[in-house]
Amino acid sequence: MHEFENNYPDHTHRPAKALWTRRRFVSAMATTAASATGLALLTSGCSSPRAPSGRANAERRRRVAIIATEVRIHSHAQHFIDRFLEGYGWHGAWHHPPMDVAALYVDQFPANDLARERSRRFGVPIYPTIAEALTLGGPKLAVDGVLIIGEHGKYPRNEKGQTLYPRYKFFKEVVKVFEASGRAVPVFQDKHLSTKWQECLEQVADSRRLGFPFLAGSSLPVTWRIPSIDMPLNTSLKESLCVCYGGVDSYDFHGLETAQCMSERRAGGETGVKSVHALRGDRIWTLLAERGVAQRLLFAALARSHTVRAPDGYPCVVPTLAWIKQCCPDAVAYFIEHNDGFRTSMFLLNRLVQDFSYAGMTNESGKIISCQMHLPMPMHISTTADFFNSLVNNVEWMIVNGRTPYRVERTLLTSGMTLSAVESLYRGGVKIDTPEMRIAYEPMAKSTFWRA
Amino acid sequence: MDRQLRKIAIVVEEFTLRSPAQQLLDRFLIGYPRDGEFRRLDNCQVWLHVVSGGSDTEVGRRVKDHDLRVAESIDRTLANADGVIVVWRGAGSKANDDLLRATLHSMQSGTLCFVHGALASGRNAARQSAALAKSRGLVLCSGTSTAVTYRLPEVDLPPKAKTREALIVVQGPFPDAEHEALEGLLPAIERRRGGETGVKSVRSIQNDEVWRAGREGLWSWSLLAAAISHSNTVQGDPVKDGRTQDIVGQGLIQALAKNPRGWVLEHHDPMRTTILVLDGAVADYNFAIRLADGGTVSAQLYRPPEPAQEQFSRLAAAIEELFRKGKAPWAIERSLLVAGLLDEFKLRRR
Numbered sequence: 001m002h003e004f005e006n007n008y009p010d011h012t013h014r015p016a017k018a019l020w021t022r023r024r025f026v027s028a029m030a031t032t033a034a035s036a037t038g039l040a041l042l043t044s045g046c047s048s049p050r051a052p053s054g055r056a057n058a059e060r061r062r063r064v065a066i067i068a069t070e071v072r073i074h075s076h077a078q079h080f081i082d083r084f085l086e087g088y089g090w091h092g093a094w095h096h097p098p099m100d101v102a103a104l105y106v107d108q109f110p111a112n113d114l115a116r117e118r119s120r121r122f123g124v125p126i127y128p129t130i131a132e133a134l135t136l137g138g139p140k141l142a143v144d145g146v147l148i149i150g151e152h153g154k155y156p157r158n159e160k161g162q163t164l165y166p167r168y169k170f171f172k173e174v175v176k177v178f179e180a181s182g183r184a185v186p187v188f189q190d191k192h193l194s195t196k197w198q199e200c201l202e203q204v205a206d207s208r209r210l211g212f213p214f215l216a217g218s219s220l221p222v223t224w225r226i227p228s229i230d231m232p233l234n235t236s237l238k239e240s241l242c243v244c245y246g247g248v249d250s251y252d253f254h255g256l257e258t259a260q261c262m263s264e265r266r267a268g269g270e271t272g273v274k275s276v277h278a279l280r281g282d283r284i285w286t287l288l289a290e291r292g293v294a295q296r297l298l299f300a301a302l303a304r305s306h307t308v309r310a311p312d313g314y315p316c317v318v319p320t321l322a323w324i325k326q327c328c329p330d331a332v333a334y335f336i337e338h339n340d341g342f343r344t345s346m347f348l349l350n351r352l353v354q355d356f357s358y359a360g361m362t363n364e365s366g367k368i369i370s371c372q373m374h375l376p377m378p379m380h381i382s383t384t385a386d387f388f389n390s391l392v393n394n395v396e397w398m399i400v401n402g403r404t405p406y407r408v409e410r411t412l413l414t415s416g417m418t419l420s421a422v423e424s425l426y427r428g429g430v431k432i433d434t435p436e437m438r439i440a441y442e443p444m445a446k447s448t449f450w451r452a
Numbered sequence: 453m454d455r456q457l458r459k460i461a462i463v464v465e466e467f468t469l470r471s472p473a474q475q476l477l478d479r480f481l482i483g484y485p486r487d488g489e490f491r492r493l494d495n496c497q498v499w500l501h502v503v504s505g506g507s508d509t510e511v512g513r514r515v516k517d518h519d520l521r522v523a524e525s526i527d528r529t530l531a532n533a534d535g536v537i538v539v540w541r542g543a544g545s546k547a548n549d550d551l552l553r554a555t556l557h558s559m560q561s562g563t564l565c566f567v568h569g570a571l572a573s574g575r576n577a578a579r580q581s582a583a584l585a586k587s588r589g590l591v592l593c594s595g596t597s598t599a600v601t602y603r604l605p606e607v608d609l610p611p612k613a614k615t616r617e618a619l620i621v622v623q624g625p626f627p628d629a630e631h632e633a634l635e636g637l638l639p640a641i642e643r644r645r646g647g648e649t650g651v652k653s654v655r656s657i658q659n660d661e662v663w664r665a666g667r668e669g670l671w672s673w674s675l676l677a678a679a680i681s682h683s684n685t686v687q688g689d690p691v692k693d694g695r696t697q698d699i700v701g702q703g704l705i706q707a708l709a710k711n712p713r714g715w716v717l718e719h720h721d722p723m724r725t726t727i728l729v730l731d732g733a734v735a736d737y738n739f740a741i742r743l744a745d746g747g748t749v750s751a752q753l754y755r756p757p758e759p760a761q762e763q764f765s766r767l768a769a770a771i772e773e774l775f776r777k778g779k780a781p782w783a784i785e786r787s788l789l790v791a792g793l794l795d796e797f798k799l800r801r802r
Contacts, residue, residue: 073694082695089681092740092750094698114693226754228606303485306756313510315475315759318483318490359488370488374604374754381757382684383691383735451605 062144062399063102065133067170069153070108071115074378076151076190077106078114079388080395085122088389097396102143105133107166108153130173141181145399146174148189158195160426162249162419168194168203175206184212186402188395191218192253192415197436200415204408215395215404217411218254220356221261222394222449223387224374226304230265230447236363237266239343241297243305244356246348248332249422255346256334256414258356258373261449263344264410269442271339273413276420277431284333284347285325293361294335294345295321297368300359304372307354319352327352334421339438344417354380390450406448409441454776457496461533463526463555465541465548466505472568472596473539474510475764476771480537481518484765486772493772497521501529503551505541530558535775536565543624544569544596545631545794549577556584556592564778566771567594570631570794571787578791582784593780594787598635598737600770601763603751604682608643614744615644619675619726621683622737626729630715630797633727634790636753637739641725642786649720651793656800662712662728670716671726675748676700678740682752685735699733709733715797 064084068077081104087096104126106115119126127133136142150167157163167189178184187207193200193216207214231237240263244255264270279287288295302308302319309327310317317323324331328349336344354377359370376382394405416437424432460480464473477500483492499521502511514520523529530536538555540547547570559565565585571594572578585592609615618641622633642648657665666673677700680686688708689697699705709730717725740750756762770781 073692078694086696087698088696089683092678092681092748094677094681094701117693224604226602226604226606299490300488303489305485306760306762308485308760310759313469313513314478314482315470315761316478316482316484316765318492368488376684378694383686384684384694384696386684386696 062099063136063142064099064145064147064399065103065105065143066101066147066149067105067130067133067174068107068115068149069151069155069165070110070113071106071118072110072112072152073114074385075153077149079385080147080149080190080392081115081118083388083392085118085124088392089386090389090393095393097392099144099396099399103127103133103136105130110154130170131177134174134177135181141177141183141185144185145395146185146187147395148174148187150189151191160422162195162422164195167191168196168199171203171206175210178210178212184210186213186215186398188398189214189216191216192418193411194415195419197416197419200412200419204412207408213398213402213404214408215398215406216408217414218257219387219391220254220258220373220375221406221410222390224450225371226374227371228451229369229371230449231262231360231369233265233443233445234267235265235369237263237342238361238363239293239297239345240358240360241294241301241345241347242356242358243298243301243347243349243353245350245352245354248348248425249418252332252334252346252348252421253414253418255348255356256344256417257411258358259344259346260410260414262358262360262369263342264441264443266342268340269440270409270413271342271440272438273417273420273434274337274339275431275433276417276424277335277429278332278421278424279335279429280332280425281329283429284331285321287335288333291345294343297345297359297361298347300368300370301357302353304357304359304370305353305355306372309352324349324352332425334417334424336417394448406444407441409439410443413437413439455534455778457493457534457772457775459497459499459533460493460535460537460775461499461501461529462537462539463501463503463529463551464506464539465503465551467500467502467511468506469510470758471542472544472764473506475597475761476537476539476568476768477514477520479765479768481514481520484768485762486765486769499523499529499533501526526554527558530555530560530563532560533563535771536563537771538565538567540567540569543628543631545627547571547573547577547791549573549581552581553584556581556588556590559588559590561589564591564775565593566774567592567787569594569596570791571784572791574795575788575792578788582788591774591778591780592784593774593782595767595782596632596635597761597763597767598632598753598755599639599782600766601636602754602756602766604754605751607749607751609640609741609749611643612645613643615641615723616742616744617672617675617724617726618739618741619671619679619728620737620739621676621679621728621730621734623729623731623735626713626801627794627797629729630727631790631794632737633729634793636737637725637727638786638789639782640739640749641723641741644721644723646721648785648789649723650789651717652720653718654793654796654800655716656797656802657714657716658802659711659713662714663706665714665716671714671724671728672742673700675726675740675742676705676728678748678750679738680705680734682738682750683734683736684752687732687734705730705733717793
């Protein structure tokens, strides 16, 4: 029995490394970030080592620091902070995380800021720097876990349309405190890692170098599924597809995580990405005409959606390609080739759907496995973004158990896919070869999505 | 063996947009997603009879665009139909007994009939309709989409589970809310060991009495907490600033719920069921069932957003299955119990 219960106590890939020691930590600090290149050769056995603070601190409640860009209604940081402070519904009960938010760092305070109100009501100090938040104003690291929520807020966009959220900068400041303190604790980072591939690699390399569990990504892989299914481990899978909505360098990442959490369970595990080809508008349909499997998967995924737009006055439609084109003149699609010949497609079909659905086809029988990853959006069909419950629960699990419930390589790869797709669109829809994304990994054996 | 469907007849009290009548008609006319693929009823005519009211324009549009056949008389609508769907006005809690009797009389022996909503306006009328259907060799079934909608999480009672108590939280006017509560909860609890045994007593509680009854143990606060923990639509502070909030644990639910009302049902086995209609507290349906071993099974009855309201695709699939297999997806006794309880609620409502 684990001291903290959730529904995915999977430890089959538990690393064989010993507990982290100060001597090993100092030695690791001497290693340069050049080890990032080694990530290209990651093998299936790689996983985050146990955090040093694990059992030693079992007697006292753990403390976490949350580093946020902005905290206002329905910003990602609000969803995380409130779940740690207020609790959330989990498996038929109200769950209070077995840890305290000891410190906040907030980068921006908009007019509708909620950070100060939460700080007052719960007595959580907001520190002026990330270092002070992690040390609680003292000389050394004083928390047991760190969350970096770098989503939302006013940040510049570059010429490619990427919003330059300071996720990498925040992460590096956290790493600096770890290095100065001679110890490291588990870190969760929301959404894709950074806007540059080398920075993404460096983040994962830092986590290995300093030996801290590093979890990242979207709530999509861990939210409810309708129906409640998973890709059976070692399925001989031919191709995956996600159909969803939203923008480039934004919800595209969620769509890619939706597909990747299923694709990585295929026979042989993930082998990395060979090329990324992103297209807009009519060029999508020209390419899709040559891809029979993707066409079938597109309609199979749409059949799991609850929001497929029908002609005015009708609740339902049996969609055709003509209907999709009519609804989505601004469609965006990513076509991704993996190193083992596997394919992933992701369609952003605004004005056709407002949810995330997945379909994958098996090799031998051509059987299609499909579901919706359920996101009850605030202001639409919910008042609270409860798909964050499962993600927060996974973060808690990591902090308590000192290892990640699923692999950061998934998010490293989906970050790379997102960046390459942005680049592909920026260059007018050219196919981009991605030899640097030879990221191989095997998934955790047990499913980690939210179910009974 | 599956039957080939050549004609489906739909009898509706009125045809309006976004009504159950439209949701079901359009699915049989156009097609709908089922088990991960879009399906149409190929080579099957869909006939409609509208008793009164609604939009002639919308009906006409379906005639033009989707080859809907419309008939003035029930007899012509039902002639040679493989299956018949009857849809009441509104949400379906108020049955039109005369219309159902006329429909059952016009149906050919061996035909299958699904009634959207309550089977009848009361216990006796329900029994009479069931008896009439049986005497004429018709298969009769009734219910709403709440009976088949998605559960989050996807739970069910373990086979032959011993249960003690169940509770469901719903919202809405009387008797629509109560009807949906029964449609949502009875399919879950009828799977308990021994099956449904019937209800021996009904108690109505209102306003402060609802909370007093909870404090006195007439219903379970812990089941209320379990049910509400599945809600995605907690009202009050979460609406203002998006926070999560334990409205049961913090004792806020009493202030949030406007004019609460409830019903406590004692079953024969014994099993206790509580329906709480809590407008203003949450805006979704959630239930919890206490097992004899102390465990709890709880979930949200998820109703997808408009306009698709995909729970109707699940109901359409259940109806199509009824028509193809010739076997009701659930027992008529459930519908008799629902009709009887709604009758009882009307009598006891203060």
